Amino acid sequence: MFSTTGTQVPSFEEYAAVSWSMLYRSAYLLAGNHADAEDLAQQTLIKAHGAWVKVSASDSMNAYVRRILTNTFLSSRRPSARRLELLTDEVPEWGGPSGAAGGTAGTPGTSEERRALWPHVKQLPRQQRAVIVLRYYEDLSEAEIAETLGCSRGTVKSTAHRALKSLKAALDEQDTPRPGGKED
CATH class of the missing domain: 1.10.10.10 (Winged helix-like DNA-binding domain superfamily/Winged helix DNA-binding domain)
Structure with missing residues (x-):
């Protein structure tokens, strides 16, 4: 989606607005429910904002932010047995390269x-x-x-x-x- 090679670097706000759906979908797949996915995506954006100079200077901003997301998920101290709510078991719909989950x-x-x-x-x-x-x-x-x-x-x-x-x-x-x- 975003690459700094040969293009103008977007502001953090532009990146966050365009990347939210991709980030949320990945967070949902990792977290397993909507509430935790929103928290995870928001934590990721907070961390990306704090490191925006490094993120925007990277070859692939999406890869950098994906790593922040995954590391935030893996380092989370909140065990799944302690989650208080599970809003839905439905996987959010999205379009991938083949219209399915990655193809x-x-x-x-x-x-x-x-x-x-x-x-x-x-x-x-x-x-x-x-x-x-x-x-x-x-x-x-x-x-x-x-x-x-x-x-x-x-x-x-x-x-x-x-x-x-x-x-x-x-x-x-x-x-x-x-x-x-x-x-x-």
Whole structure:
């Protein structure tokens, strides 16, 4: 969206106004609910404002702010069990490159598939959820995720592997018929 290469650098206010929907969507995917997503997005913008000289001088302002967002989420001390409200389980709709959640191979393509997978993604540990969101919802490469999280590509790969294994196990368990012959 914003890159400082060869273009005039926007003011913080311009950047925040244009980037809010992208930032909020990413925050929602990480936080899992609207209230925490708004808090996370606002905290990210506060931090970006404080570091605006560095943000605006970076090669990719979006990558810089995404890293602030992800680090803010990962360093949050508020455990999910202590959240007092959950407003909705619906993933916000957005248009990506293919009109779906990023369009990456392996990403659930239909709204119904995303809804079925979403409760399981929300149950993943924070680091695993961050990797899944950045890879399959934000469509970032392993190298971009490693840069965002400040870790190696190998860590990204192993974290993604564990997360996908957990998701597969959760989906397999969900599809297993219950005793008595009835399925949900």
